[in-house]
Amino acid sequence: MDELGDLRGAEPLSPTDVPRWRAHLAATAPDPTLEELRDGGRFEVVERTVPGPVGAPDVPLLIARPTGLPDGAPVIYHLHGGGMIGGTCRTGVSGILREWAAPLGLVVISADYRLAPEHPYPAGVEDCYAGLVWVARHATRAGGDPERIVVAGGSAGGGLTAAVALMARDRDGPRLTGQLAMCPMLDDRNDTPSARQMTGRGVWDRRANQAAWASLLGEARGTDRVPPYAAPARATDLSGLPPAYMDVGAAETYRDEVVTYATRIWRAGGDAQLHVWSGGFHGFDQLAPDIAVARDAREARVRWLRRVLDR
Template sequence: MSNPLLLAKLRPLGSYDAAAAFDLRRVIFAAMRDVLRKNRILFAIPVNEDAVDTYFASLPSIDLTRSIIFLKRTKPLAAASADGNDQELDAILEKQHNTNFKADYGSLPFWRLIILEASGSSNEFTASFIYHHAIGDGVSGMVFHNAFRAALETASLSAADEAGNEGEGTVVPGEDIAILPPLEELHPLPINPTPSAPPAPELKQWTGGPIHAPCESRWSSLHFSPSKSQAFFRVCKDKSVSVTSGLTSIIATALFGILPPTTEAITCIIPLDDRIKGPRPIIDPTLTSLVDLFLLPEELDLDLMRGTTVSSEENEATAFVYNADTVVQSAPHLEHVEHHLPGPDGNDVILSIFKPKQPTSSNLPVVYHIHGGGMVAGDRFSAVTELLGLLKDVECAFASVEYRLAPETRAPGPAEDCHAGLVWLSQHATSLGLDAAGIVVLATPVKAQMLLSPMLDDRCPSVSDQQFEYGSPWSGVSNRMAWTHALGDDRATDRVTPYQAPSRAVDLANLPPTYIDAAECEVFRDPAVLYAMNMWRCGSTCELHIWPGAFHLFDGMDNPEVPLIHAAIVAKQTWLGRIMRAVDLDQ
């Protein structure tokens, strides 16, 4: 298993009366104690790593004197190499990559921190964090970098006051911090029972040569001067390619020159996105390990978005498993009835209603669900299981509407389908045992509405649209493509009405009580804030939540071990419970 690596050239930020008052070792130890106590995974070691029943165990303590290695440069970096390469650091990193984490197994953690002190400086150093891939991925390295840097700043500010105090070298895990449970314990993970056969590879891809044990890794870094880097940036700009693409092409060309002539393809993965130009909020450290699970292609793939794949043998779509049966399996106290009703343009609208099998009332409030998916994907069963979890303590019915999707049906067609279902539900509520005046729209007589990461503005002009143009779940690129699917050439023109893009509405007076929920690190953040502000300006009531450090869909599954996710879930449950209780009082 490969060892990820994080490098950072750092200088603690404390101010000191004299150089002698600063003790780098003490500052590093203090910073690492803080990082360790906040990140329980750094105490974890894999057990039975090569078996099917592998699991994590926690070290009872970590001895920093054995896990942090202090080294001193033999000469200044500027004089070490004429070409700018750091040969001294390269030699250290090569040795580290060939050092097995299983040495002293059970007493040492699966990470090491190398502090390479600059020659002639008491507080400048290069930190190299080497860690086993079982406890973190590339994003985890950035989480450590940010946490370690913040802890260094705090520790260095108090270093002078603690002169002469070596500080403890042994750290024990915090009682209030736990390792997250396995994903399969948090989500049912439904799997398509009849998946399509994987497509045959079109090109012969290089997958590397055979690896024989014992294996010895080599390490070499390349240094590019500022002038050469700037020249490369200009060439990329002249050729209308990104720096990432240009760098990938250069590496691939160099590799093709030494690989066997039968090699037809190389896959390059470079965790660099030079398209992100300005500052933007960072993902909360407790969520970074999840963000990759939610990334979607920036160029929208409707088959992928709609959960279908095309069989190479039968050339027909096969849907993933989300249907009424999976919903009822997760909520066995409910029963499902499907209704077909006349919709606009002569098409049928399907309404799935889930009700308690043994209700205590013949006049139940009802949640009317309009599923997400950017108007181009999803169906009436999308996210229903998760949303029913928000209502676990509320006796109510749950109605979910199937609406036509873009680009096959342009806006406002999908909204008209949703409206037709809402009108039918209100008209037939009594015969269905429902309260027509107690309808809560989850997406007017309507009691209230809940808008979760709402897609409001087709013009996409906001700061959050620009900040998350690339490199985030449901990026700005995806958002504009979805709006174009929905509106065609009318997008971002005066021909768009408020019924197609709600942010176009000027008068938001007399709307029902509204809950709006969005993440800080997503394109929908600013339009949601502006919509709430417009509601308040017009005298309507709105409860707005912007979750700091969160990304689109971050709370798709509850996890009490992640405070931010759990807080978002509880906020929705609390609001829905309050609204539903108000419905009961009105009856």
């Protein structure tokens, strides 16, 4: 597929590659405009800023809902992908509006967190948590239900989803209905069998993953100094977390770290639903949306959302 060829030739190999990689994404896969997200009036879409972490800039949020949606709808708090080094609050939102918000009747609030390497850990995850705190306190302003919030994201956004769930637990923060982590970026050590198998192969291989983690963590990457809010795989206690949905391709870098994380949630007595999609590569459901396994993956997420949100 042409999209795979474009990504393979463009993925960063070091933090110095990040500007080039961002420029490539902007040229080949630009984020939608607000008018495109509104889709001819099907959705109400606005952007606003909310207070960020103490001493840090405000956090931009994109707030979207199907036009005419009654108040009190469940909320998806979305954290975008991009390896912690790219993306915006509009990245990936079109599909979420079409596939989740419209059929299930949901409010979608997407955060625009600061990116590495310009803003290394903990800037991005603290922005995400600050945005979540605002959403929990003010969801009714957007027509949402503060008692039904699912944090969701893919790739880097999936890792941030897991991290924010840990933060909410540890800080006695918002009580989440669920966490939906798609092909999440969880482990800075980047040394699982699947990571080694995918070196030089496919989308977002071990080398690109290492460049992203190095951008986020600098010299701390791979050492004992990395905290769980930076890399959730480092958490020693996975008890007391909201129900989790995790999925990953069988042919991608993140396969083994995702399987391990879900297994550890079960061992801690938690609720996790795990899918490892045979033949799936990183981002397969977006890059090859019409193949059978991509359709199955997207449908399985909707079924889980229906169950946890009682839709």
